[in-house]
Amino acid sequence: MIESRPSELPYIERVWRSRSDDVGRMMSVATSHWELVFWEHQGAMQAAVLGPETKASHAPVPGDADFFGISFALGTSMPHLPVSRLVGGNAEIPDVTRRSVWLKGSAWHVPDYDNAEAFVRRMVREDIVDTDHVVPAVLGGAAPDVTDRTLQRRFVAATGQTQGAIRQIHRARQAAVLIQEGVSSQEVVHRLGYFDQPHLARSLKRYVGRTATQLSAPDPQEPLSLLYKPGPMGPA
Structure with missing residues (x-):
């Protein structure tokens, strides 16, 4: 179960x-956003920067692990770690403990669900993110x-993707949420501008x-990754 805000x-x-808990793998839904993720498994803390995903894929899930992630807004990037190099991949952050993580040569307190904003504000102040x-204005x-x-x-420099690819992923995620809410496929086609x-389906x-x-009958043995009702995106 994923809790998000x-x-x-x-x-x-x-x-x-x-x-x-009892999940061995999940379906990782395509996303245009990169993430900073921390997880604790068997007493060891790990962290990584996960790049955007241009298509859905199966992903293994370690058992009895706790995860925490910050998904960054479109247009926000880390100049020292270009997001264009992370599309479909990730970059491990070494030497992470329960208390500290190293970013660009400095030790930081590991953030959590409740203080993520303070952590990101410091990233901004120290020019780790820009x-x-x-990008958000045009979108x-x-x-x-x-x-x-x-x-x-x-767009490619800031997000690793074209504007068109971002819009396609956004629309598919909108469609999935609507179908999970009980909206018919025919109505989703009409609302979101699919041809048919x-x-x-494709x-x-x-x-x-x-x-x-x-989507109408979720499989508890293979849950989806973070999927929420996205905000509006302006016309192309």
Whole structure:
């Protein structure tokens, strides 16, 4: 079971935590956001930066482990660890203990679910994370004041993906949540602008790893990764 919450901090998309019990693997849903994740397993603390995922995939889950993650807002990145190199992958953070984690040569207290904002504020102050404000503005519907080529370059630099790929993933996640809430596939097609039901089915399979029927009857032995009702995204 995953517990999550939004954040008032513009650098953060979501904060979440979970515990694995009798689950050996999960379906990792495609996401455009990179994450900083900490987990404790068999008394050892570990941490990693997880890059965006462009498609759904199966992921192993260690038993009896506690997880905590910060999902960062689109446009926010770590200049010393380009997100474009992390798409579909991750970067392990070494020398983590229950009390401390090393970031760019400095020791930090390990954050938790309740103080994630303080941790990220320090990351901002020390220039570990930065934001290209054009990215969230354009995704929200604002007209860019740069050329298409420049905009594409800035999207890839800040998110590792094109604007089109981000919108496709966002729409598929919206569709999955609606279907889980009991909305019919036909209505989802109409609301979200899919061409037809086969188009929706292909999108769900690629980005969520589930059919509409499977989303309506979740499998407790293979749960989905963090999936929540995303906020609105402006027109392309």
